[in-house]
Amino acid sequence: MKDFGFKPVRPNVIDLATVQNRTWTDILRLHPEMRSCISCGACAAVCPNNNELTKMSVRRTIIELRHGLPLTSEWQNCQMCNRCSLVCPKGLNTRSIFFRLNTFEALNDHNQTNAEPTNRK
Amino acid sequence: MNSNHNDTIIIGTGIAGLTAAAELSARGRKVLMLEKNDSTGGHVGQWSVCFPFGISGRELAESILPQSNANVSIRTRSTASAISTLPDGSLSVSCTDGTAHSARTVLLASGYGMFDARLKEELGYGIYPGVLTSEDIERQWQKGERPLAGHSNPRFAIVHCVGSRDLKCNIRHCSKVCCMVGVKMATEIRQRYPDSQVTNYYMDLRMFDNGYEELYHDAQLNYNVQFVRGRISEVAPTNDGRLYIRAEDTLLGKPLRDKVDALVLMIGMSAHEPLHVDGEPMNRSINGFVGTASPVQINLTATPGLFVAGAAKGPMNITEVLADARAAAAETDKYLSR
Numbered sequence: 134m135k136d137f138g139f140k141p142v143r144p145n146v147i148d149l150a151t152v153q154n155r156t157w158t159d160i161l162r163l164h165p166e167m168r169s170c171i172s173c174g175a176c177a178a179v180c181p182n183n184n185e186l187t188k189m190s191v192r193r194t195i196i197e198l199r200h201g202l203p204l205t206s207e208w209q210n211c212q213m214c215n216r217c218s219l220v221c222p223k224g225l226n227t228r229s230i231f232f233r234l235n236t237f238e239a240l241n242d243h244n245q246t247n248a249e250p251t252n253r254k
Numbered sequence: 255m256n257s258n259h260n261d262t263i264i265i266g267t268g269i270a271g272l273t274a275a276a277e278l279s280a281r282g283r284k285v286l287m288l289e290k291n292d293s294t295g296g297h298v299g300q301w302s303v304c305f306p307f308g309i310s311g312r313e314l315a316e317s318i319l320p321q322s323n324a325n326v327s328i329r330t331r332s333t334a335s336a337i338s339t340l341p342d343g344s345l346s347v348s349c350t351d352g353t354a355h356s357a358r359t360v361l362l363a364s365g366y367g368m369f370d371a372r373l374k375e376e377l378g379y380g381i382y383p384g385v386l387t388s389e390d391i392e393r394q395w396q397k398g399e400r401p402l403a404g405h406s407n408p409r410f411a412i413v414h415c416v417g418s419r420d421l422k423c424n425i426r427h428c429s430k431v432c433c434m435v436g437v438k439m440a441t442e443i444r445q446r447y448p449d450s451q452v453t454n455y456y457m458d459l460r461m462f463d464n465g466y467e468e469l470y471h472d473a474q475l476n477y478n479v480q481f482v483r484g485r486i487s488e489v490a491p492t493n494d495g496r497l498y499i500r501a502e503d504t505l506l507g508k509p510l511r512d513k514v515d516a517l518v519l520m521i522g523m524s525a526h527e528p529l530h531v532d533g534e535p536m537n538r539s540i541n542g543f544v545g546t547a548s549p550v551q552i553n554l555t556a557t558p559g560l561f562v563a564g565a566a567k568g569p570m571n572i573t574e575v576l577a578d579a580r581a582a583a584a585e586t587d588k589y590l591s592r
């Protein structure tokens with residue numbers, strides 16, 4: 134396995150001082166307006182996957198990306214239905230995030246560490 | 255006792271007192287202002303930038319009441335201690351320096367006190383030099399000082415609701431303006447320190463007035479200010495002279511840590527001890543601030559001729575204070591015309 138320079142520090146703790154959120158930075162390059170998410174959860178409420186069919190939460194995914202955390206949400210289940218974007222009070226194109234998430238190379242940060250939360254040294 | 259040549263005595267020369275004085279003098283009333291400090295302007299007069307006006311508190315205060323006004327005389331270092339009703343129905347204000355001043359009406363514009371942040375020991379104010387209050391920062395900027403100069407990539411954490419909404423400090427009220435001040439300060443920090451990282455820790459964000467929500471949106475979008483819903487509840491020094499902070503990200507339900515160079519506390523407004531009127535402490539409203547005669551008589555107290563304006567009645571923003579002080583001046587003028 135490639136050495137990404139990570140070492141487990143404290144599972145489950147968000148350490149803002151050391152966090153690396155490369156995926157989020159990539160997302161912001163395309164969608165700078167994603168910064169204005171207010172975590173209202175409207176997107177998650179209408180998402181057909183939201184903790185009903187699968188363990189997915191749009192809102193949670195956004196916060197985890199922002200904090201550079203491992204993604205606990207099964208975002209791969211997105212059906213591209215666009216309901217989330219329709220209801221977002223900030224007019225954010227959340228569907229586009231999921232559409233592009235696969236293409237961000239840095240997402241490796243999140244996938245490979247899914248099982249054990251880590252922070253950069 | 256001084257002769258009764260003033261129509262009104264205004265206690266306090268913050269923006270409420272200054273606005274009322276300007277209004278009353280424009281209506282030909284003679285005003286005596288009592289100020290406990292060395293200079294006029296109150297709390298706002300010490301602020302570097304007032305939202306949404308974009309000017310300093312000092313400029314704002316001076317624009318309300320220019321220095322020379324034939325109808326207004328100002329006594330600084332005069333702290334009002336009690337008010338009594340005289341047999342002819344006029345009011346006498348006694349000061350701690352032994353002087354007394356009388357007039358037909360008195361307008362209480364004594365504002366508020368700032369919460370003493372040392373009472374929240376877990377936040378380390380007065381213990382760690384990196385912990386500052388919103389007022390400290392405004393004063394430093396007003397004086398042209400630049401704290402943390404020379405730090406590269408300085409990290410700031412801003413704590414909302416310090417000394418507000420805190421039953422342990424026996425303070426139930428929300429101070430109303432500090433959410434706006436916290437977000438305004440975050441954007442100012444990002445402007446002054448372009449390589450900085452700023453995170454606001456809030457319980458709720460109460461952006462109630464015109465322009466506030468827009469300010470919040472702007473802070474997120476254009477200044478990349480981070481918002482974490484949670485309350486910092488532990489601060490400790492690090493070996494490298496920074497501050498280690500702990501909170502919970504309540505939106506994720508996960509513990510959260512950071513190491514910051516400065517922790518800025520949004521301290522709330524506290525009520526002053528009530529003045530004594532005719533030997534009794536004044537009525538207080540539910541939040542401990544000065545109470546009014548009725549829900550409709552919002553500028554009159556229980557004592558005839560004794561009016562009240564501004565944040566002496568409870569937390570208000572500048573715009574509200576300006577409107578309230580004008581209303582109080584109109585009520586006072588009406589009373590004097592009777």
Ligand code: SF4
Pocket residue numbers: 176179180181182191210211212213214215216217218227228231
């Ligand atoms: S587009 Fe994807 S994330 Fe959005 S509501 Fe549909 S399934 Fe959920």
Ligand code: SF4
Pocket residue numbers: 169170171172173174175176177191192195220221222223224225227
């Ligand atoms: S609906 Fe929009 S603002 Fe609300 S949590 Fe979802 S993305 Fe954020």
Ligand code: SF4
Pocket residue numbers: 414415416418419427428429430431432433434458459460520522
């Ligand atoms: S205005 Fe905001 S920071 Fe101030 S007390 Fe109210 S909720 Fe707390």
